Amino acid sequence: MSTLLEVSGVSVSFDGFRAINNLSIQFAEAELRAIIGPNGAGKTTFMDIVTGKTKPDEGRVTWGERNVSLLGMSESQIANEGIGRKFQKPTVFEDQTVRQNLAMALKNPRGPFAVLTHKKTKRNAERIEATADQIGLLDSLMRVAGNLSHGQKQWLEIGMLLAQEPRLLLVDEPAAGMTSEEREKTTDILREAAQTRAVVVVEHDMEFVRRLDCKVTVLHEGSVLAEGSLDHVTANQRVIDVYLGRGHA
Amino acid sequence: MRRSFIGENPSVLWFLLALSLFTLGVTVLSEVTGVALISTSFVKTLGKTLCLCLIAVAMDVVWGYCGILSLGHFAFFGLGGYAIGMWLMYARTEAIVLESLAGQPLPPTPQEVSDAIGNQIFGVVGSSEFPLIWAFADNLYLQLLMVVLIPGLLALVFGWLAFRSRVTGVYLSILTQAMTLALSLYLFQNDSGLRGNNGLSGLQNIPGYEDTSQAVISIVFFWASAFALGAGYLFFAWVVSGKMGSVIKGIRDNEARVRFLGYHVESYKLFVFTITAVVSAIAGALYYPQAGIINPGEIAPIASIYLAVWVAIGGRGRLYGAVIGAAFVSLLSSWFTGGGAPPLNLGFYTIQWTDWWLVLLGLSFVAVTLFFPKGIGGLFDYLVRKPE
Ligand SMILES: Nc1ncnc2c1ncn2[C@@H]1O[C@H](COP(=O)(O)OP(=O)(O)OP(=O)(O)O)[C@@H](O)[C@H]1O
Ligand SMILES: [Mg+2]
Numbered sequence: 001m002s003t004l005l006e007v008s009g010v011s012v013s014f015d016g017f018r019a020i021n022n023l024s025i026q027f028a029e030a031e032l033r034a035i036i037g038p039n040g041a042g043k044t045t046f047m048d049i050v051t052g053k054t055k056p057d058e059g060r061v062t063w064g065e066r067n068v069s070l071l072g073m074s075e076s077q078i079a080n081e082g083i084g085r086k087f088q089k090p091t092v093f094e095d096q097t098v099r100q101n102l103a104m105a106l107k108n109p110r111g112p113f114a115v116l117t118h119k120k121t122k123r124n125a126e127r128i129e130a131t132a133d134q135i136g137l138l139d140s141l142m143r144v145a146g147n148l149s150h151g152q153k154q155w156l157e158i159g160m161l162l163a164q165e166p167r168l169l170l171v172d173e174p175a176a177g178m179t180s181e182e183r184e185k186t187t188d189i190l191r192e193a194a195q196t197r198a199v200v201v202v203e204h205d206m207e208f209v210r211r212l213d214c215k216v217t218v219l220h221e222g223s224v225l226a227e228g229s230l231d232h233v234t235a236n237q238r239v240i241d242v243y244l245g246r247g248h249a
Numbered sequence: 250m251r252r253s254f255i256g257e258n259p260s261v262l263w264f265l266l267a268l269s270l271f272t273l274g275v276t277v278l279s280e281v282t283g284v285a286l287i288s289t290s291f292v293k294t295l296g297k298t299l300c301l302c303l304i305a306v307a308m309d310v311v312w313g314y315c316g317i318l319s320l321g322h323f324a325f326f327g328l329g330g331y332a333i334g335m336w337l338m339y340a341r342t343e344a345i346v347l348e349s350l351a352g353q354p355l356p357p358t359p360q361e362v363s364d365a366i367g368n369q370i371f372g373v374v375g376s377s378e379f380p381l382i383w384a385f386a387d388n389l390y391l392q393l394l395m396v397v398l399i400p401g402l403l404a405l406v407f408g409w410l411a412f413r414s415r416v417t418g419v420y421l422s423i424l425t426q427a428m429t430l431a432l433s434l435y436l437f438q439n440d441s442g443l444r445g446n447n448g449l450s451g452l453q454n455i456p457g458y459e460d461t462s463q464a465v466i467s468i469v470f471f472w473a474s475a476f477a478l479g480a481g482y483l484f485f486a487w488v489v490s491g492k493m494g495s496v497i498k499g500i501r502d503n504e505a506r507v508r509f510l511g512y513h514v515e516s517y518k519l520f521v522f523t524i525t526a527v528v529s530a531i532a533g534a535l536y537y538p539q540a541g542i543i544n545p546g547e548i549a550p551i552a553s554i555y556l557a558v559w560v561a562i563g564g565r566g567r568l569y570g571a572v573i574g575a576a577f578v579s580l581l582s583s584w585f586t587g588g589g590a591p592p593l594n595l596g597f598y599t600i601q602w603t604d605w606w607l608v609l610l611g612l613s614f615v616a617v618t619l620f621f622p623k624g625i626g627g628l629f630d631y632l633v634r635k636p637e
Contacts, residue, residue, distance in 0.1 A: 076511050091506045093495070093499050103492060103495065104495045105510055164510065
């Protein structure tokens with residue numbers, strides 16, 4: 001399979017502290033990948049770099065079959081290249097309805113004048129409903145997002161990512177604060193999404209990662225410590241020392 | 250599934266209805282019909298109030314909906330006033346000069362006419378030269394274009410610089426205050442080309458309508474202000490409804506998230522900042538002919554701060570809230586400061602409202618912010634049930 005995103009030799013420091021240290025990592029088209037690692041390993045910072053929020057001090061981030069560099073692009077340009085992101089803390093627009101949240105995310109022209117003259121069409125409504133169905137919020141389209149349960153907000157945010165129709169989804173701790181039932185459903189949503197696009201999931205919960213049943217990358221102190229199947233990495237002595245030994249398993 | 254814009258926003262219809270009734274009512278009671286229950290000067294006050302309501306609506310869009318606390322929108326209001334004032338003053342002075350030169354045996358040369366007008370207008374600042382910025386002042390249509398073009402361009406350039414460097418929050422507010430302060434200090438100078446602290450005056454006299462009574466002129470401007478407010482309200486209600494409204498409210502609530510959805514946030518802010526500046530300028534261009542005079546003091550930083558106070562008291566994030574806030578507070582303010590309110594005798598101290606009104610306003614602002622964040626407009630929520 002061809003490489004979709006390649007991060008190579010990337011480092012970034014905050015006030016002298018190296019949060020990402022010569023990190024190299026690759027993702028293929030339509031693969032599902034889990035990233036695990038102790039607190040402060042640099043998982044969120046890695047996503048910040050890919051999505052343009054943080055500029056690395058050195059290294060390359062290249063994207064797509066034409067290997068374009070993402071480093072010179074703004075957040076919105078990167079999003080329009082096809083990279084969607086879910087934040088660690090669920091961030092939906094609480095004042096607006098589920099439908100409005102999804103409509104805003106729906107892949108459509110993003111310029112102010114296109115948006116100003118935007119007309120509601122049947123086709124868009126169908127796309128919104130299909131996405132809402134996928135995340136189990138079809139009956140809640142008219143509800144104000146602020147009134148949803150924590151789990152539903154997480155799903156709505158995943159739904160907004162899907163509506164963007166990205167080629168790569170970066171999902172930061174989607175299962176945090178969810179009941180085990182909700183977690184199960186979240187796994188299903190993510191696995192289904194990964195059928196047609198690359199999905200990268202950061203998660204602490206080992207049960208959750210096991211259910212994703214995919215290749216796992218372990219980050220530690222800003223670089224890759226181990227990579228492979230879950231059984232392979234959990235057998236690695238260094239992984240046990242720095243991560244699993246601390247009571248995460 | 251698809252409902253009409255009015256169907257989804259019934260408050261727009263109610264607002265337009267109330268505005269039409271108000272306009273008709275004032276007209277009937279004014280001096281033009283002979284009823285004369287409302288004096289011409291009060292018609293002007295009401296007309297000016299409508300202009301203030303219009304700029305408050307613009308402020309609500311930029312602050313209440315898009316989250317940009319601009320404390321400089323009165324600069325655009327003032328610039329709109331100056332732009333129209335230049336034509337008013339030029340055309341009227343020209344008429345007077347032509348009349349006074351008419352009796353001479355030799356017809357005056359264009360140069361003589363121009364010098365005489367220049368002398369009349371700029372004599373107070375010791376000059377008779379027409380500054381470059383008056384180039385279009387002899388042409389009403391070009392000058393009307395300047396009403397929107399100059400404030401629009403200023404907003405565009407200022408906004409582009411500020412938003413591009415991602416200046417937000419308090420820093421942006423301070424920057425807008427600096428802009429309006431700089432503009433007003435510049436205009437205070439005698440060589441600014443706009444008559445320094447004298448400002449432009451006699452704006453209530455409309456060239457070509459010297460024989461029309463102020464009673465009629467005041468009603469015409471009152472109608473024009475009401476029409477502008479209605480049109481502006483409708484326009485902004487349309488802008489903030491639908492997807493554009495979603496995006497700009499999203500920017501207010503979580504700018505970063507909107508960015509990661511692929512929207513170029515800076516363009517949206519610039520768009521909102523600029524169109525609200527242009528509407529503010531139009532409001533100013535209607536206000537100052539009713540006020541009769543404009544001077545740099547009108548652009549003082551405090552004016553823009555009051556604007557924010559009106560919108561906060563009226564209830565931001567809903568357009569009718571801004572209208573209510575601006576009308577209520579500005580009318581109350583002229584009642585208190587104009588000596589309309591009787592002094593309050595506390596026994597040991599007598600409160601003179603001309604001195605204490607600002608304190609009362611300040612306290613009300615604090616109280617609203619702390620206890621009624623939805624403002625006066627929030628009271629309507631008790632009347633109308635919202636879904637969930
Ligand atoms: N903007 C920033 N300024 C300073 N330090 C930062 C910044 N962002 C991240 N860091 C630091 O970089 C390190 C990596 O943080 P990061 O958030 O990427 O960790 P993480 O792997 O996502 O951890 P967690 O599992 O707790 O979410 C941490 O030590 C953090 O304190
Ligand atoms: Mg994190």
